[in-house]
Amino acid sequence: MTAYGLADLQRIDDRCRELAASELGLEAAEVIYHLVGPDEVYFAAANGLPARYSSARWGAQFESDYGRYRAGEGRIYELIFNTRPVHAYLMEGNSLVAQTLVIAHCLGHGYVFETNRWLGAVDREIMPRVISAAERIADYMGAHGRDAVEDFLGACHAIAIHQPQAQLLRRAPTPETEHRPGRYDELFPEEVAAERQRLAHERDALRRRFPREPEQDLLRFIERHARSLEDWQRDVMSIVRSEQSYFLPQLRTKILNEGAAVLAHQEICQRLLLPAGEYWEYEQLNASVVQPHPGQANPYNLGVELLREIMRIATDPDEDERERWRWAGEADPLERVRTVLRDYDDEALLREFLTPKVCERCRLYAFERTAGHARRIRVSTREADTVRDLLVRHHSNFGIPAIEIVDADFRGHGELLLQHRHDGIGLDPEYARGTLVEMATLWGKACTVQTIRGRDTERPVWFTGHPGGQTERHDEAPGSD
């Protein structure tokens, strides 16, 4: 490996930035690069943000990832954070060719951070808040014991992802509460009176219902309405919730963002006119980034193939494609890509551009789990429509089930009732029980979720978790007792 210094990296950054702007039209935000050791890279990767509060949760991730790195299984080349300014961490000891690829890659990310409408909604000045939160949590650990705070953090993290922007809202229709006059009403005065009375009851119940509308923001609802929380606990809840909300837009644009970064490093490195030996090394690294993953669509590969498909449609569409896209065959390919990077998220990108050609090039297949082996899968089909439907469904809500709080005085005891707005598949029973127990420790009383059994949409099932750790399954709606 050739020795290099910071000045060499600076030169590479200058050159890549110039190419990105002039050749690709990607005006990236300024990126501050730090050359750091593996300890620091894996620390920041485990925490998700630098300077985040200390927690055994990140420790577990650090230990596992760093352990695998030391065992020679896998390696992080770069880490980048969507803050203002953007900070990226380069791993010491990587070759200069690897650093070149990474810097070019980061310019792609930098462009998306700066221009994408979803990522733009993120609070990029988050760092001062993160640092102050870390100090407060350290104080709470001192005052209330590290374990108590860690347990509480764990419970918060179990439901933190259930925030409104994380889900496409599927609201239940509001029940009818007015008697609609009918032409035969006069013939059945008693029935009509009974119906009026029933509806009046329902109206009444609805008025007293709390929350009035189903609530998707689980953590915030509990933070505001739980009775027995201490101040530090409410603070920890709001910290976890607000940091989680920072990550949600990134989850929503993962494929798009990685696609942009790969496209940038490929296009820039092509134009750097590397000597043969270095180019060969670059090709190997690039191949390792975009190789297919069994059991999971590789977002780097899928992302760049989707963007290249847009470029192809812009220059070389077939007849059907001309029909479908007004701009097909007549657009500047990079201009089309920049438009998509600005306005799309993963769901929209997949829905519109995951063509049979892309499926084939990424060698995508749909799979099912095999019974009894959680980690063994059976290929079910390579048919593009099925693959697209599955991917779109996963990315419309990141694979997170839509859960709402529908009653905060369930069974008249101040328990929580949650509703799983299912998509044809019920919740995992074991995980539902575990999560409900965590949630019940936050709420202070039992929490129940209504879902369905497996794929059987006709058979509802209820799971309950208690603060003490006990759980139950009910096959009938649990009534008041």
Next chain:
Amino acid sequence: MAVLGDSGLPRDQGRRDALHHRERMRRKITEQLRERIGEEDIIAAGPEKRIRVPIKGTRRWQFILDRGLEQGVGGGDGEPGDIIGPAGGQPPGAGEAGLEPGEELYEVWLDMDDVEEMLFSELALPRLKPKQQANAQSTEVVFDDLARQGPRIDKKATLRENLARNARRGRTRLGGIEKPDMRFLSYRERLLPRHKAVIFLAMDVSGSMDAGRKRMARLFFYWCVQFLRRRYDQTEIVFVAHTTEAREVTEEEFFNRAESGGTRVSSAFEVVERIQRERFPAEDWNIYVLHVSDGDNFAADNARALELIERLTPICALVGYLEVDPHAGSWSHPGHKLSRFYEQSAGDLPGFAFAEAEDERELWPALKKFFAKDDVEAAVR
């Protein structure tokens, strides 16, 4: 300049957090081991063995869809119908348990050494007193004295002397340190007290002790012996087995032989008292007596047993009694279980403790009751 060498990241925070994670794991494992000390795989594992311990309460729970039904999208080789296994799977139990990506730490492999260490860190011999014996003294060197000369200067004491000397001359400040101010650390040899202890393990091996009860009694004593050997290697253990008669037996016999016949608990305490008088004088030894039975004693013998216990408690650090299967009916004298008798007659006898264990999960609480750590500090002082 957009390229910087320093990250400003805390340099060893990752390792510290990992350590916190391990400590939490350790505590959770310990909690769960307590409930499992009766299980075969733990007992059967010798000191060299490793056991697989599932850890509850370490998974990161989330609402997810039914795992068995979930479909997904992957990339690479494979025709419809092909089964694809996990890529690059690790051999189970290789080294420290790690996390698979997206998977939770669920089971760890532990050396029995570690298992015992975790469990026993919560136990201690109660009321252990230093007992001196002329032929078993050792010494340690302690620096806890000051002298006007010596090899190691005590800066704080020297400054204090200087301040005092200046003050005596009307100057309230430090300065002008001279020979008379100098103070040095001085050492002396101190006799180290020896915590010599003997523990009498007395087991009912009569006919009423059926297979399940015997197993419980032996499990209890197994953990007692493991604990004592690991933590107090100077402790003598005396094994006593009794039916209507009692006698001292070897460890091998104690754990393996079955007998039949009636039960006379006092016989065990008679043997204990005799051996103690002959071999373990109370001024030299911390004495512990633990007796396990199903409580089916000759009713007429109960008073005699208690009389002996009352004679033992003043010279013992602890006399303990564990009744296994306490709620099973007593076929000889219903309602005359030994535990009921002790409860009524010796409930507040100092130095005497009794516990009941209905099943193996209750052995740990019993061990904790007899080997309670809490009053050790107070007792030693």
